[in-house]
Amino acid sequence: MTTVLLTAFEPFASADRNPSWEAARTVAEEWAGDATVVAVCLPVEFEGATVAITRALDTHRPDVVLALGVAEGRTAITPERIAINVDDARIADNGGARPVDIPVVEGAPDGLFSTLPVKAIVQAIRDAGIAAELSASAGTYVCNHVFFTLQHALRDASARSGFIHVPASPEMRQADVGPTMEQTAITAGVRIAVETALTHATDVVVSEGTVH
Template identity: 40%
Template sequence: MKILLLTGFEPFLDFSVNPTMKVVEELDGAVIGEYQVISKVLPVDFAKAGGQIIGLIEEIGPDAVVSLGLAAGRFKMTPERIAINFKDGPVDNEGNQPVDEPIKQNGPAGYLSTLPIRNMISRLVEEGLPADISNSAGAYLCNNVMYEALHYMDIHKKDVPSGFIHMPASHELAIEHGNVPSWPHRDLVKGVRICLEVLAAETAVIETGKITMNQ
């Protein structure tokens, strides 16, 4: 069976919980198409997160990598189109706050997701879940992890679908923070599972040589 590495993040800033952590924990061990999901939670730490996802890729040898992040304020599930070679943003959980720093010196300016993001959002919308492609993953840890994974696949010439999906806040966070768009936990899990089902289905078809990933 193939392995799909699914990552989320620990709580950060003033969010006492991170819905991505709860989603990946619930999906850990799930079998979706030909993939078995192995879930891991990454630290919100510029000095460690990128190295950890690379370490997991090297240790597990996954056939696909999907990372999740919280985008509090968004009301749609948003697969990301591109990661940029910059780290910048609020202070992380260890007190680091890089400003306009490259993730990789002399690395490419950006990497496009290699997930079937267009078909992911089509299926999400068909299932009644608001979704759209995002053209900016920001410059915080979400972008950092996405860039690191895609850079690793690029320099090691690995044909492994990889990318990032931002999700709205959970109702639990909305209760805590007030006026923020939110989804019930069960719909966040459903949305991620749908995205993984699309990936599994398209990967199976790609192996027959019928189609290619779409942006």
């Protein structure tokens, strides 16, 4: 049976919740399709997230991986096209680390593309009446760190993988959070993304999935 791994993050900074984890947990709990869907919560820590996602890949041996994170200020669910090989933290992570201009993986390519059907995911979410856009930047914080770590770990594997940012939710209860999307819509969008990843071939065609 096909296994789908959903990863998402714990709350960070002053937020009460992280909508990425609320969505991942709910989709996994409510999943009734043929595939097995498992959800793993990652720490908002550069080093800790690497350890956690590596352990999750080793434990579950997934066929499809959708890593999720929240992007405050965005108004749509945004599948990411490319991970870049740099950590450059504007603020410290939950463990106090604040790397500046260092590679995620020393000696790895400058960038690695998603192998999810990102355009099909965007269209399917839009067709359901939920805002979605394709994004070309996952930033340089822990989300991008996980995205690059994931793509590098699976670079020679048959599994398809990538990263999706979701907007903030009202339940985060964080000052100046900016625009929000209801948690029910975020969760529905993530569920559609999983369904689309299972039924569509990748629509990103790049030699070896790398950028040099």
